[in-house]
Amino acid sequence: MKFDNDHIRKEADDLLKGTLRNLLFQMGMKLKEHSASAGEDNGTDFYFDVTNEKNEHIFFFRNQNKGTNDHPKVLKKKKDVHYHTISHQISLRNAINYYNEFDEAIIFTLCDLTTKQVYWYDLQNDPSLKERIEIQKDKGSNFIRLYIPAVNFLNEDTLAQFLDHIETSKLAQIRKKKFLSDSTQSDYAIVEEEIKSMHIIDKIDHTLKLFDIIYVLPPNVISSLPPFKGSDENITNLDGFTFYTDNEEFFDLIDSIILSDNEIKLNSDEIFVEDQNRKLKDITTFLSVNYINHIIWRGKSPKNRICVHNLFQYGICDCERCSLEKLNIKKAKELLEDKKEEDILYITLRKGYAYYLMGNYKEAFDVFFNIYNETDRANNPIKYTVLTYNLIRLRRLIKWSYIGSDEQDILEKLSKINFDFDEPWIRKKTPYFLDVFKYIKDEKFYDEARDSLDSCFSEIQKISFSDKYGSSFSSNRYDELKSSFLRLNSFLKYNFLIFKHYSNYEDFAKKVLECIFALYTLKNPITEKYQKFDWSIIEMWIFSIDEKHSVYLLEKYGLSKINFNEQFDIFERINDLILNLIYSCEQLESISGIYKPIKINRILSNILVIVQLLEISYESKSQVFENILLLAKMVKGKYNIPFDHLIRFVEKNEDNILKDQVRELLDVLINEDRNYSFGRLINIYVEKSTNEEIEDLIKEVLKIDDLFKIDVDLDKRYIKKLFYSFTFLKDEFKNDIKLKITESLEKNFSNELYQYATIYDLIEYDDKLFEVYTSHVPDMSDESQEQGYGFYDNIMIGQIINLAFKYNLEFSNELKKLIKKSHPKYSDYYTWLMNIDSFDYSKFDPYWILEYRTIYYFERFKKSDILKKELVQCLKENYIEGVAKIYFKELV
Numbered sequence: 001m002k003f004d005n006d007h008i009r010k011e012a013d014d015l016l017k018g019t020l021r022n023l024l025f026q027m028g029m030k031l032k033e034h035s036a037s038a039g040e041d042n043g044t045d046f047y048f049d050v051t052n053e054k055n056e057h058i059f060f061f062r063n064q065n066k067g068t069n070d071h072p073k074v075l076k077k078k079k080d081v082h083y084h085t086i087s088h089q090i091s092l093r094n095a096i097n098y099y100n101e102f103d104e105a106i107i108f109t110l111c112d113l114t115t116k117q118v119y120w121y122d123l124q125n126d127p128s129l130k131e132r133i134e135i136q137k138d139k140g141s142n143f144i145r146l147y148i149p150a151v152n153f154l155n156e157d158t159l160a161q162f163l164d165h166i167e168t169s170k171l172a173q174i175r176k177k178k179f180l181s182d183s184t185q186s187d188y189a190i191v192e193e194e195i196k197s198m199h200i201i202d203k204i205d206h207t208l209k210l211f212d213i214i215y216v217l218p219p220n221v222i223s224s225l226p227p228f229k230g231s232d233e234n235i236t237n238l239d240g241f242t243f244y245t246d247n248e249e250f251f252d253l254i255d256s257i258i259l260s261d262n263e264i265k266l267n268s269d270e271i272f273v274e275d276q277n278r279k280l281k282d283i284t285t286f287l288s289v290n291y292i293n294h295i296i297w298r299g300k301s302p303k304n305r306i307c308v309h310n311l312f313q314y315g316i317c318d319c320e321r322c323s324l325e326k327l328n329i330k331k332a333k334e335l336l337e338d339k340k341e342e343d344i345l346y347i348t349l350r351k352g353y354a355y356y357l358m359g360n361y362k363e364a365f366d367v368f369f370n371i372y373n374e375t376d377r378a379n380n381p382i383k384y385t386v387l388t389y390n391l392i393r394l395r396r397l398i399k400w401s402y403i404g405s406d407e408q409d410i411l412e413k414l415s416k417i418n419f420d421f422d423e424p425w426i427r428k429k430t431p432y433f434l435d436v437f438k439y440i441k442d443e444k445f446y447d448e449a450r451d452s453l454d455s456c457f458s459e460i461q462k463i464s465f466s467d468k469y470g471s472s473f474s475s476n477r478y479d480e481l482k483s484s485f486l487r488l489n490s491f492l493k494y495n496f497l498i499f500k501h502y503s504n505y506e507d508f509a510k511k512v513l514e515c516i517f518a519l520y521t522l523k524n525p526i527t528e529k530y531q532k533f534d535w536s537i538i539e540m541w542i543f544s545i546d547e548k549h550s551v552y553l554l555e556k557y558g559l560s561k562i563n564f565n566e567q568f569d570i571f572e573r574i575n576d577l578i579l580n581l582i583y584s585c586e587q588l589e590s591i592s593g594i595y596k597p598i599k600i601n602r603i604l605s606n607i608l609v610i611v612q613l614l615e616i617s618y619e620s621k622s623q624v625f626e627n628i629l630l631l632a633k634m635v636k637g638k639y640n641i642p643f644d645h646l647i648r649f650v651e652k653n654e655d656n657i658l659k660d661q662v663r664e665l666l667d668v669l670i671n672e673d674r675n676y677s678f679g680r681l682i683n684i685y686v687e688k689s690t691n692e693e694i695e696d697l698i699k700e701v702l703k704i705d706d707l708f709k710i711d712v713d714l715d716k717r718y719i720k721k722l723f724y725s726f727t728f729l730k731d732e733f734k735n736d737i738k739l740k741i742t743e744s745l746e747k748n749f750s751n752e753l754y755q756y757a758t759i760y761d762l763i764e765y766d767d768k769l770f771e772v773y774t775s776h777v778p779d780m781s782d783e784s785q786e787q788g789y790g791f792y793d794n795i796m797i798g799q800i801i802n803l804a805f806k807y808n809l810e811f812s813n814e815l816k817k818l819i820k821k822s823h824p825k826y827s828d829y830y831t832w833l834m835n836i837d838s839f840d841y842s843k844f845d846p847y848w849i850l851e852y853r854t855i856y857y858f859e860r861f862k863k864s865d866i867l868k869k870e871l872v873q874c875l876k877e878n879y880i881e882g883v884a885k886i887y888f889k890e891l892v
Contacts (some may be wrong), residue, residue, distance in 0.1 A: 003069060012111035019118050023159050028053055029871055034560020042096030061166045062106040068308050074150045085147035086119060092136050092144045099129055104170035110148060116865040121148040122165040124173055143158045160594060164503045179463050185432035192226045197273045205279040208286055212382040213252045213345060215494040216289050235298050240479035243292045243295050246299035254295055259311050260344045286311045289494050291486050306856035320354040327577045328586035329591060353496040359596030361397045365410055391417045393498040401595035449488040450508060456481040457511050464518035476519055485512045486536060501597045509544035517557040525889050535568040562613045563736055571616055574607055578627040585634040592640055604628055605642035608649050618656045625649055632668050643669060643676050651680055659688040670701055679721040686725045694728050707733045712740045714752055723760045738763055745769060751776050755799055773862050779821045794822045798852050805856035836864045846874040846883045858890040
C-alpha cells in the first residue's frame with residue numbers, strides 16, 4: 001500500500017518535532033509547538049516556542065515542514081551553482097512572505113522518512129533568494145525552487161549552527177524592516193564648526209578623538225568626515241584599499257609625512273601644533289587599521305599617488321589579545337590575571353574582549369558590565385553602543401555555556417540590556433556618530449561586507465568558469481574582495497566587537513577562501529590571478545574555516561600545492577602557533593568547548609592541511625608534524641588533537657616519513673579510547689621495520705607476550721588492522737595463524753574473516769571455502785524492500801568478483817547466478833563485471849569504474865581494450881573528472 005500525502009505529512013511532522021524535542025532537551029530547553037491555525041494563510045505549519053526548564057520563554061520561530069519517502073537527491077555537478085544542495089519547490093507567494101513580510105525567523109525543513117534525517121534551510125539569510133524571487137515574478141511563475149545545503153541536517157553536531165541560524169534569520173528580518181524605513185543620517189556640522197580654525201593635523205586628531213573607542217570607521221563615514229571629504233560626495237570615496245579625494249589640505253598633509261629612523265614626522269621638520277609627531281603617528285595608524293593604503297588625487301591639477309603603506313609601522317605586540325591571536329594562551333592568562341586597575345578604557349575593553357576570545361564569558365561579562373554600570377549612558381553614547389552590543393551578544397553565550405551559582409543573576413542583569421536609546425537621542429547627543437551607531441546596532445558592518453563579498457563571489461565564479469574555456473578578464477575583483485574581508489576583521493578587532501564566534505562570520509570566511517582558490521587556479525595568462533598566499537588569508541583559513549570545508553574546496557579546485565609570499569614568514573608563524581600551544585598545554589582544557597571561539601582541533605587540522613600544500617622542504621613539514629605529536633603526548637584532552645589529519649599526513653608522506661615517527665604516533669593511538677582508522681599507518685610502519693620490530697608492535701597492540709597467542713577473533717580490538725602485518729612474520733607464526741583461521745572457518749564460517757584471510761594471502765584458495773562464502777550472499781533483488789539511499793549495491797557480490805579477479809577464476813554459471821540476488825539497479829553493473837569483454841556497451845555507465853577501486857579490479861580493467869576504448873568515447877561525450885583520473889592513472 002502506498003502512503004498518501006496526509007500520512008507522509010503526519011510522519012514528517014512527528015519526525016521533526018521528535019528530533020527537535022530530543023536535541024533541545026539535551027541543551028536544557030523545551031519545545032512547545034503550535035500548529036498554524038486554519039485561517040492563517042501564510043504558508044507555515046508550526047509556530048515553535050522554545051523555553052527553559054522553568055517554561056520561561058527563550059525564543060520563537062516559525063516553520064514550514066515537508067516530508068518525502070524518496071531520498072532527496074543531492075546536486076552533484078561541481079559546475080552547478082547549486083552544487084551539493086537539495087532542490088525543493090514551494091509556492092512563490094509563500095517565499096515572498098517568508099523573505100519580506102515575516103518579522104519572525106522561519107526555518108524550512110525537509111524530512112527524509114527513509115533515513116530519518118531532517119534537513120533545514122534558513123531562507124531569510126539567503127542573499128540570492130531576493131533576486132530569484134524577482135526573476136520568477138518576471139516569468140509569471142507561481143513557484144520557486146529552494147536549494148537546501150546537503151550538510152544542513154539536524155543532529156547534535158549541527159544543533160548549535162541551527163540555533164544560530166534562527167537568531168540570524170530574526171536579525172535579518174529586523175535589518176530588512178529597518179533598512180526600508182531608515183532615512184536619518186549623521187550630521188557633521190558640529191564637527192566642522194569645532195575644527196574650522198584648526199591646523200589640518202589638529203582637525204584630523206580632534207575628529208578621530210570624537211569617536212572615542214571606535215578606531216575603525218565605516219568607509220562612508222570616513223569619506224564624509226570634514227577633514228577628509230572633498231567638494232563632492234561622488235569625488236571623495238574609499239574603494240578597495242584606495243582613498244580618492246580632492247581635499248587638497250588633507251592630501252598635501254599626508255604627502256608631506258615621512259617615516260625616518262622609525263619616526264613619523266613632516267619632511268620639512270616644521271612644527272605646526274603641539275605634540276605633532278604623536279598626532280601624525282596616530283593619523284597614520286588610523287589609515288593603517290582602516291586599510292587606506294593609497295590616496296589618489298581627484299582635483300584639477302595633477303598630483304602623484306601617495307603610497308600611504310610606506311608609512312605604516314608594524315611592531316610586535318604581546319598584549320593579551322595579540323597573545324591569544326598567536327595562541328600563547330599561557331601568557332594571555334597571566335596578563336589577564338593581573339587585576340591592577342586600569343584608567344585607560346581602551347585597555348579595559350581589550351581585556352574584556354580577550355576574556356571573550358578565551359571563552360571565559362563570565363569574566364568578559366564582569367568587565368563589560370562594570371563599565372556599562374559606571375558609564376553615564378545618556379552622555380556617552382559611543383561607549384554605550386559598544387558595551388550594549390557586546391553584552392547582548394554575551395547573553396546568549398552565557399545562557400548556553402555558563403554553569404555557576406550566579407548564572408541566573410547574570411542572566412537577569414543581561415535581560416534588561418537592550419538598545420533602548422534610539423536614533424533621535426543619538427542625533428541630539430552626538431549627531432556625527434549616528435551612522436556608526438546604526439552600523440553596529442543593526443550589524444551593517446556585516447551586511448556591507450557580505451554584500452560586497454557576494455558581488456565579488458558571483459563575479460569570480462564566472463571568471464573561474466569562463467577561464468576553463470579560454471576567456472580572459474581585465475579585472476578579477478581581488479582588491480575589493482580582500483579589502484572587504486580585512487576591513488571587517490579590523491572593525492571587529494580594534495573596536496572590540498563580539499562577532500567572530502558566530503556562523504555568519506564563518507560563512508563569510510568560507511566564501512573569501514573559495515574566491516581566493518578560484519583566482520589562484522586561473523589558467524589564462526592574460527587574466528590577473530592570485531599568485532601567492534599572504535598571512536592574512538592563511539591566518540583566516542587556520543582560525544575560521546571548518547577543516548572539512550577547506551578539504552572540499554581543495555578538491556573542488558584541484559589544489560595540491562600553494563605558493564606563499566616569503567616576506568610574511570608564513571611557515572615560521574605557523575610553527576610558532578604550535579610552539580605556543582605546547583608552551584600553553586596546561587591551559588588548553590580551559591579554552592576548549594563547543595561554544596568557545598578558539599577551536600584547537602580545527603586550528604591544528606587546518607595547519608596540517610596547509611603545511612602539506614606549502615612549497616617548503618619535507619624537513620620543515622616534518623617539524624610541524626613532530627611538534628603536534630609532541631603536543632598530543634602532553635595534553636590531557638586528546639580531543640584537541642586532530643589524529644585523523646596526523647594519520648593522513650603520514651599516508652601522504654609515507655616515502656619520507658621516518659619509521660620512528662610513525663611508531664610514535666602509533667603508540668599514542670593504540671592507547672586512545674577512541675577508535676581511529678590507522679590500519680594503513682601500521683602497514684607503512686611494518687614496511688619500514690625489521691621482523692623483531694614488527695613482532696614487538698603486534699605484541700603491544702594485542703597485549704600479548706607470545707605471537708603463538710594471537711587470537712584471530714575479529715571482535716578483538718585492532719586485530720583487523722594487523723592482518724597485513726601478519727604477512728611479514730616468520731613462517732612458523734604465519735603457519736600458526738593460517739591453521740587458526742582455517743579451523744575457525746571450518747568450525748563457524750565468518751564472511752569477514754574469510755575476506756581478510758584471502759585478500760592478505762594468509763590462507764590459500766580453496767574451492768570448498770569459496771563455495772561456502774558465495775552461498776552467504778544476501779538476496780537484495782526484491783525492489784519493494786527499500787535499502788536506503790546509496791545502499792543498493794550487494795557488497796558481497798563485489799567482494800566475490802574481486803577474489804575472482806585475484807585468483808583468475810572463470811565466471812561460471814553458478815557465479816553468474818549471483819546476479820539474480822542483486823538489486824535491479826545493480827544487475828547490469830554486475831553483469832558487466834562478469835562479462836567485461838562481451839558486454840553490451842550500450843548499457844554501460846562510466847561511473848561503474850568508480851565503485852570498487854582495488855588493485856585486482858584495475859588489473860582486470862587494464863586488460864580490456866574494449867573497456868578502455870569505451871571510456872575514451874564516454875569522456876569525449878561527458879568528461880567526468882573521477883573517471884578520467886582512474887583511466888589515466890590506472891588503466892593506460
